[in-house]
Amino acid sequence: MHYTLRQLQVFMAIARLENVTRAAEALSMSQSAASSALKELESQYDIKLFDRAGKRIRLNEHGRQLRPQVEALLAQADALEHTLAAHNTPGTLQVGATLTIGNYLAVELMAQYMADETNARVELTVANTQSIVDQVLHFDLDVGLVEGELNHPDLNVIEWMDDNLKIFTRPDDTSTADHALSDEELQALPWIVREPGSGTRQGFDRAMAGLINKTNIRLQLQHTEAIKRAVQAGLGVGCLSEISIKEDIERGLLKPLQAPHRNWQRKFYFVLHKQKFESPGVAAWLELCRQYAAQPG
Known part of the structure; x- marks a missing residue:
């Protein structure tokens, strides 16, 4: 050598x-x-x-x-x-997460990981799916947690947990009746959605297959909270992960809409580089995430 x-x-x-x-x-x-x-x-x-x-x-x-x-x-x-x-203690773990996961799941996971692993640290990067994937490809991140589906020859993309997208409007919106929306009604709505390259946008486009080219997309925003505030201001209707709007709906700040004939289900994924060595820290992180996903409710 x-x-x-x-x-x-x-x-x-x-x-x-x-x-x-x-x-x-x-x-x-x-x-x-x-x-x-x-x-x-x-x-x-x-x-x-x-x-x-x-x-x-x-x-x-x-x-x-x-x-x-x-x-x-x-x-x-x-x-x-x-x-x-x-003695095999994990060091600093570089984790990337998309916005929904980063803002609503990752902090709890980080706290549990650092409680379980003595002297361990987690550095979290939050960005959209494409950005997280690029950083995993360039070895800037040990593991990515993403919402978008992808296929790349250099990456292992592993299913993690289920999620659902929800469409919603402001509570006093009288323009949307309390019934299952038809395709014609979905197309006519003024939509406020995530930007291309995000997993949430990918899920929205897939759920609206056959309609997306004629869908009235009024705004494309990069942040979940910005979309919620825009909907509350009456600028249109939104589509986000149920994780991100559950509390707002329970508090009466947003109102869910229904279109059950469309598939709003999706999955979250682990993304790892095939050539990157899986350290004890990465293995412990993946196991913790799997245990979290297996919890009831």
Whole structure:
């Protein structure tokens, strides 16, 4: 074995930051040392891993092919170090969650995880499905919790728990009768929905299959609370996860609408990179999430 873990750490830092100076700072080493480590790695195997353009340095095709294996190897080395130093205690877990999951489920899960795992930490990133998927693909996140369905050759997408979308309006809205809405009525409603790229929007588009091209979408907003406030202000009707509006309906702040002939069911998913080593922390997090989903109610 001719390469060193330090050389691989330098390679990963430069790949992530696309700048040798910033990579060296992140690794607490000099720029010359970082440059030398990369040069030695490339020289040992007679390979170029980056394309250089001025101060920018980006992975070339060889580097992109190598990155998943290096990421997996360093993750295993890190897990081994934690095992030796801390008796297999999980360290910092990088979790990404879509807005519904992040705002209404993830904090409770984080609290339980840190209570169960001594000295463990969770850093949570909340964004839409596409953003979370991109960060998992680039190894910036250990695991993603998403609402949208997806298929990617580099990802393991695993069913987690069931969810339902609910359509709703303001409590005093008299324009929607208290009956099951027909397709014609659904098309005529002024909709306030999530932006394309979000799992909630994907679920809405699927539920409205055959109608979506003629549906009256008045507003597209990126945040759940903004949609609820817009509906309460009388700007239209919304469609969000039942998790996010349950309390508002119970308090009389929103009124549910019914269209049972349309399929509003969907699932939440785990997303993991196939090449990323599953650390003890990731395994503990996944098990905790599964236990949460199995709870009644």
